[in-house]
Amino acid sequence: MSLGLRRIVEDLGDGAFDGLRCRPDSERYRDVPQTTWVELEGLGYVRAAHAVGSPGYRLTGAGWIAALRVSGVFDSEKLRARAVTLRAALKDLVKGRPLSGAITDFYELSARTGLPFEWIAGALESRLLQHLWSWDHLDVALEHGGRVIRVPARFGSKRPLYEAGPFPDP
Numbered sequence: 180m181s182l183g184l185r186r187i188v189e190d191l192g193d194g195a196f197d198g199l200r201c202r203p204d205s206e207r208y209r210d211v212p213q214t215t216w217v218e219l220e221g222l223g224y225v226r227a228a229h230a231v232g233s234p235g236y237r238l239t240g241a242g243w244i245a246a247l248r249v250s251g252v253f254d255s256e257k258l259r260a261r262a263v264t265l266r267a268a269l270k271d272l273v274k275g276r277p278l279s280g281a282i283t284d285f286y287e288l289s290a291r292t293g294l295p296f297e298w299i300a301g302a303l304e305s306r307l308l309q310h311l312w313s314w315d316h317l318d319v320a321l322e323h324g325g326r327v328i329r330v331p332a333r334f335g336s337k338r339p340l341y342e343a344g345p346f347p348d349p
Contacts, residue, residue, distance in 0.1 A: 180218055183211040184246035187238055195297040196243035196305065200228050200235040240305030253310075261294055262311050265302055268292045269319065270335040280331040288328070303328065314338055 183201075186208065191199050201208055203216050216236055219225040224242030228235040238246065247253040268291045272281035285303075289296040302308065304325070308317040316336050320329040 180215050181249040183208065183215050183219060184224070184242070185250045186211070187242075188246045188250040188252055191238070191243075193295040193298050196238045196240065196301040198237075198297065200237055201225070202233060202235050204234060240301070243301060243305045244307065244310055247307075259311070261298065262302065262308060264292050264294060265299060266308055266312070266317065266335065269317075269330050272330050273332050273334050276332045278332055280329060280334070283328050283330065284326060285328070300325070 187199065187201055190201075190207070203209075203211065203213060216225065216234075219242065220227060220236065222241075222245075223239055224245050225236040225238055228237045244253070247258065252258055265288070268288055269283075271291075272283055285296050285300050288294070288299050292299070303319055303321060306318075314337065316331070316333045316338055318331065319334070320331075321327070322329055
């Protein structure tokens with residue numbers, strides 16, 4: 180399973196995680212067992228994108244996170260630096276904590292940060308920031324088919340202890 184996910188990450192580069200249609204019958208993925216694709220689909224890591232006579236799969240947000248982890252990219256300095264840049268840009272939008280939060284889009288974030296548009300889209304759609312900093316409020320809402328990003332006023336603030344998870348039994 181990890182072989183398939185690592186290859187997908189290599190092939191994606193900075194592209195959108197769902198922008199690549201992986202063809203199990205292609206030379207690149209021929210040595211990935213067919214059962215791997217079924218497993219990945221069952222885990223919600225890929226979704227079927229078959230064409231007539233040509234099986235294919237596209238990565239999901241959860242699959243992108245899993246692929247980043249198994250490939251080692253998740254723990255890389257490059258990913259961390261990009262995530263910090265994106266987080267700072269989003270937090271800057273709600274500086275002063277306007278009650279309504281802020282609204283932006285992928286193009287504006289790309290212009291502000293210098294990060295690739297597709298990478299920003301993938302990071303927000305997959306909730307990458309929440310995976311990196313689970314103790315902070317880093318949720319954004321993608322609205323109008325993902326064309327609008329609503330950044331809540333609490334973005335970047337620490338989660339209260341009661342939101343951190345289940346309490347242990349006394």
